[in-house]
Amino acid sequence: MTRPIAHDPSSQERAAEPGSGMAADIADQPEAYARLIAEADQIAEVAAAVAARQPRHVVLTARGSSDHAALYGAYLTEIRIGLPAGLGSPSATTLYGGRADYAGALVIGVSQSGQSPDLCELVTAARASGAVTLAITNEPGSPLAGAAELVLGLSAGHERALPATKTYTTELLALLMVLEGVRAGDGRLGADERAFLDTLPDRAADLLADDTAVQLADRYRFAGSLVVTGRGYAYPTAREAAHKIMETSYVPALAYSGADLLHGPLAVTNPRAPVIAVVGAGPGGEFMRDVVARLDERQAEVTVVGPAEVPGAHARLPVPAVDERFAPLLDILPLQRLTLALALTRGENPDAPPGITKVTPTR
Amino acid sequence: MTRPIAHDPSSQERAAEPGSGMAADIADQPEAYARLIAEADQIAEVAAAVAARQPRHVVLTARGSSDHAALYGAYLTEIRIGLPAGLGSPSATTLYGGRADYAGALVIGVSQSGQSPDLCELVTAARASGAVTLAITNEPGSPLAGAAELVLGLSAGHERALPATKTYTTELLALLMVLEGVRAGDGRLGADERAFLDTLPDRAADLLADDTAVQLADRYRFAGSLVVTGRGYAYPTAREAAHKIMETSYVPALAYSGADLLHGPLAVTNPRAPVIAVVGAGPGGEFMRDVVARLDERQAEVTVVGPAEVPGAHARLPVPAVDERFAPLLDILPLQRLTLALALTRGENPDAPPGITKVTPTR
Numbered sequence: 192m193t194r195p196i197a198h199d200p201s202s203q204e205r206a207a208e209p210g211s212g213m214a215a216d217i218a219d220q221p222e223a224y225a226r227l228i229a230e231a232d233q234i235a236e237v238a239a240a241v242a243a244r245q246p247r248h249v250v251l252t253a254r255g256s257s258d259h260a261a262l263y264g265a266y267l268t269e270i271r272i273g274l275p276a277g278l279g280s281p282s283a284t285t286l287y288g289g290r291a292d293y294a295g296a297l298v299i300g301v302s303q304s305g306q307s308p309d310l311c312e313l314v315t316a317a318r319a320s321g322a323v324t325l326a327i328t329n330e331p332g333s334p335l336a337g338a339a340e341l342v343l344g345l346s347a348g349h350e351r352a353l354p355a356t357k358t359y360t361t362e363l364l365a366l367l368m369v370l371e372g373v374r375a376g377d378g379r380l381g382a383d384e385r386a387f388l389d390t391l392p393d394r395a396a397d398l399l400a401d402d403t404a405v406q407l408a409d410r411y412r413f414a415g416s417l418v419v420t421g422r423g424y425a426y427p428t429a430r431e432a433a434h435k436i437m438e439t440s441y442v443p444a445l446a447y448s449g450a451d452l453l454h455g456p457l458a459v460t461n462p463r464a465p466v467i468a469v470v471g472a473g474p475g476g477e478f479m480r481d482v483v484a485r486l487d488e489r490q491a492e493v494t495v496v497g498p499a500e501v502p503g504a505h506a507r508l509p510v511p512a513v514d515e516r517f518a519p520l521l522d523i524l525p526l527q528r529l530t531l532a533l534a535l536t537r538g539e540n541p542d543a544p545p546g547i548t549k550v551t552p553t554r
Numbered sequence: 555m556t557r558p559i560a561h562d563p564s565s566q567e568r569a570a571e572p573g574s575g576m577a578a579d580i581a582d583q584p585e586a587y588a589r590l591i592a593e594a595d596q597i598a599e600v601a602a603a604v605a606a607r608q609p610r611h612v613v614l615t616a617r618g619s620s621d622h623a624a625l626y627g628a629y630l631t632e633i634r635i636g637l638p639a640g641l642g643s644p645s646a647t648t649l650y651g652g653r654a655d656y657a658g659a660l661v662i663g664v665s666q667s668g669q670s671p672d673l674c675e676l677v678t679a680a681r682a683s684g685a686v687t688l689a690i691t692n693e694p695g696s697p698l699a700g701a702a703e704l705v706l707g708l709s710a711g712h713e714r715a716l717p718a719t720k721t722y723t724t725e726l727l728a729l730l731m732v733l734e735g736v737r738a739g740d741g742r743l744g745a746d747e748r749a750f751l752d753t754l755p756d757r758a759a760d761l762l763a764d765d766t767a768v769q770l771a772d773r774y775r776f777a778g779s780l781v782v783t784g785r786g787y788a789y790p791t792a793r794e795a796a797h798k799i800m801e802t803s804y805v806p807a808l809a810y811s812g813a814d815l816l817h818g819p820l821a822v823t824n825p826r827a828p829v830i831a832v833v834g835a836g837p838g839g840e841f842m843r844d845v846v847a848r849l850d851e852r853q854a855e856v857t858v859v860g861p862a863e864v865p866g867a868h869a870r871l872p873v874p875a876v877d878e879r880f881a882p883l884l885d886i887l888p889l890q891r892l893t894l895a896l897a898l899t900r901g902e903n904p905d906a907p908p909g910i911t912k913v914t915p916t917r
Contacts, residue, residue: 247658248611250638255817269646269654275613277640282786282813283632286837287878291632295610295658309813415778416806423645437822443779443806450645450672454618458907459800474649515650544821 209540210531212351213439217527219348221396223357224520226346227364228388234365235379237325237341238372244323246297252279252313253301256355259431260362261301263519266424267370271516281309284316294321297373301366302326303350303358305333314338327365329358343369352542354438356527359431363520364391387517394511395524403508404525407494408532410506411465417442418459418466418491420482422449423475424515425522428496432467432526439534439541449475449482462490468504469522470497473515496522572903573894575714576802580890582711584759586720587883589709590727591751597728598742600688600704601735607686609660615642615676616664619718622794623725624664626882629787630733634879644672647679657684660736664729665689666713666721668696677701690728692721706732715905717802719890722794726883727754750880757874758887766871767888770857771895773869774828780805781822781829781854783845785812786838787878788885791859795830795889802897802904812838812845825853831867832885833860836878859885 227234249268251261261278268276279298283289285308298317300310305328315338318324326339329347336342345361368388372378380388411417417436421429426448433446447456449468460466466486470479480501486493487503495504498512508525510518534541590597612631614624624641631639642661646652648671661680663673668691678701681687689702692710699705708724731751735741743751774780780799784792789811796809810819812831823829829849833842843864849856850866858867861875871888873881897904 247655248638250640254814258814265640266643266646266650269643270650270652273652273654275611275640275642275654275656275659277613277628277638277642279638279640280629280632280786282789282811282838282841283629286786286841287629287633289633289636291636291638292610293638296638423643423649426645434819437808437819439821441822441824443808443822443827445800445806445808448645451617451621456797456800458802459804459806461804464806475645478645478649 210535210542212542213354213356213531216350216352216356217524217531218399220357220360220399220524221392223347223361224364224395225392227361227368228391230346231368231380234343234368235372237343237378238369239378240341241297241323241325241369242373242376242378246274246323247295248274249276249297249299250279250293250317251276251299251301252281252310254307254310256359256431256434257301257303257362259427259434260359260366261299262430263363263424263427264299264301264366264370266427267366267516272370272374279313281313284313285309290316290320292320293317296322297325298322299325299327300335300339301362302335303329303355305330305335307335311335311338325369327362329361353544354435354530354541360520360523367520383514387513391520394521398510398521398524399528401509401525404529405532407506407508408529408536411533412536414442414465416464417444418447418464419444420447420449420452420466420479421469421475422478424519425469425471425475425479428469428519428522428526431523432530435527435530436533438544439530440537440539449479452482453485457485457489460486460489460491462492464491466491466493467526468493468495470495470501471515471518471522472498472512475515496525573898573905575905576717576719576894579713579715579719580894581762583720583723583887584755584762586710586724587727587758588755590724590731591754593709594731594743597706597731598735600706600741601732602741603704604660604686604688604732605736605739605741609637609686610658611637612639612660612662613642613656613680614639614662614664615644615673617670617673619722619794619797620664620666620725622790622797623722623729624662625793626726626787626790627662627664627729627733629790630729630879635733635737642676644676648672648675653679653683655683656680659685660688661685662688662690663698663702664725665698666692666718668693668698670698674698674701688732690725692724716907717798717893717904723883723886730880730883746877750876754883757884761873761884761887762891764872764888767892768895770869770871771892771899774896775899777805777828779827780807781810781827782807783810783812783815783829783842784832784838785841787882788832788834788838788842791832791882791885791889794886795893798890798893799896801907802893803900803902812842815845816848820848820852823849823852823854825855827854829854829856830889831856831858833858833864834878834881834885835861835875838878859888
């Protein structure tokens with residue numbers, strides 16, 4: 192399901208400039224969304240094949256950024272399909288020889304590269320014990336794709352920088368399309384989903400044209416640590432943003448669900464550590480408004496990612512007002528731009544952070 | 555299953571001294587272990603009742619420190635029982651009205667206070683849809699206990715300080731005893747488990763008598779951030795230690811699975827941020843030895859919690875060499891002492907951190 196991406200003749204020269212690869216990956220996202228949306232029929236076939244097997248619960252397994260996409264998939268599964276969902280621990284299988292019985296489960300492995308041996312091993316074991324298995328990967332020729340019964344390619348094209356951006360967002364989109372298709376039973380998307388997808392590439396392009404996030408990066412230049420928070424569908428966005436900031440700017444960035452933040456870690460917030468709060472136009476956002484008020488009481492400086500002003504917040508990265516279920520596909524975009532600008536202002540090259548590699552094989 | 559704890563006449567006076575409550579809670583743990591072990595017959599009855607219902611998968615749900623105990627329960631379930639396990643997101647039910655079908659599942663709510671409305675709501679919804687439900691709580695008269703079909707009390711007695719210590723470790727023990735009982739089918743523990751439990755209170759007491767952790771706290775006094783890491787069974791220990799340090803010393807403490815650390819966040823490690831690595835005597839520890847070597851290459855200063863020397867580590871908190879499945883009940887003890895000593899050396903009162911309350915109701 193991947194197709195070749197036209198070679199960009201200037202990519203070699205631009206690669207010399209720090210952050211140019213990540214900037215290009217970020218800018219690609221509206222087109223990457225459009226490419227995957229154009230594959231709706233093939234995705235519907237995969238969804239219908241899953242639905243026909245009537246799974247009783249869903250296990251998602253992933254590492255790094257893909258783990259945050261998998262978490263989004265877990266929320267979609269529980270809320271939209273009405274099946275329990277959890278994130279599987281590969282180490283139970285790969286380290287301790289656990290042989291869990293996955294009969295009746297849908298097991299989804301999510302990985303940009305499809306290379307990680309631990310995910311392959313979990314998917315292989317699950318398939319052998321009777322699970323429906325699905326690989327979501329940018330490399331449909333990868334070992335993970337080979338291990339799974341069903342495969343969904345991301346069609347994101349080559350990702351230039353080490354930190355995942357367009358492969359993360361297309362993972363979100365692939366999960367949305369396939370899980371909504373499973374919900375429908377015949378794999379077809381409903382009117383609400385189709386209406387959203389019709390506008391997604393343009394909305395993503397408009398959002399990426401807004402430079403508010405770049406100004407914010409300058410304000411965070413000297414921050415010694417950061418906190419990112421969101422609840423429900425917005426929690427994966429908070430985790431992904433914190434992860435991305437850490438792997439490019441090396442500033443400790445703590446991610447919390449808004450509910451968990453009230454169970455202790457609120458104590459770590461203070462006037463010296465900026466907070467980014469994802470506050471959507473729905474029930475998760477309603478809850479987060481109280482969290483922002485509590486943070487304001489603690490004199491934390493809160494920047495909101497959201498479609499509306501929030502009392503107690505000091506700044507806002509504006510995003511479109513969409514159903515919270517769709518918001519993760521848009522809300523992460525200004526946070527990617529913030530990540531890139533922050534790394535550059537701190538003198539780092541986010542295209543190639545030291546100490547990490549694009550493909551990380553773990554067992 | 556709780557019993558009254560003898561009143562300590564000096565507790566009022568000691569309460570005035572910062573950290574005295576947490577110190578007393580920590581010191582209680584060998585006795586709290588012994589009390590719960592003495593209830594093995596009642597726990598076996600609960601385990602047998604669960605096993606008779608033949609659950610197909612397990613969902614655990616919790617907040618804060620209890621969430622780390624729940625994660626330990628998920629590893630035990632996958633490795634020892636051979637059933638898929640995941641952590642449920644209460645917000646799917648409480649915020650978005652998701653009505654997941656939990657038929658065939660065992661749903662375990664873990665909460666010191668048993669008060670959090672979101673956990674109660676998830677357990678109630680799961681029970682209504684046909685799940686076996688179990689509450690593990692220090693308050694058997696709490697709403698969570700009322701919502702679940704089966705209840706396991708922790709018998710930990712009153713916890714004086716806000717940060718959970720003895721309720722966390724008794725949650726681990728309750729999960730170990732009940733899940734091993736489910737594995738056996740008749741609820742009875744095997745010879746290995748009985749042998750370990752026979753020695754647990756004494757080993758815990760010996761470990762708490764070792765002051766190495768207090769010396770380490772002095773070394774970390776000026777740290778601007780910390781990283782805690784472990785893999786497999788040791789990952790919950792890493793998360794709990796990081797959480798505890800943050801809520802008492804307000805220093806950003808990042809917790810990673812050793813595998814996830816290699817997928818990006820390794821870049822955040824450097825000579826300025828101390829790392830605590832839990833390196834057990836088993837497959838998780840073997841994996842972590844490579845992680846410690848990678849951290850040493852990055853000039854991070856690594857302290858190991860483990861039974862043996864690890865090349866590349868700079869210091870060690872010694873713990874007994876036990877099966878990794880049992881190690882979380884011991885490994886956290888020196889880390890609790892480290893947490894307490896670090897908070898005190900930084901001038902904080904860990905008994906009552908600002909901004910948090912013992913019972914945190916979230917929906």
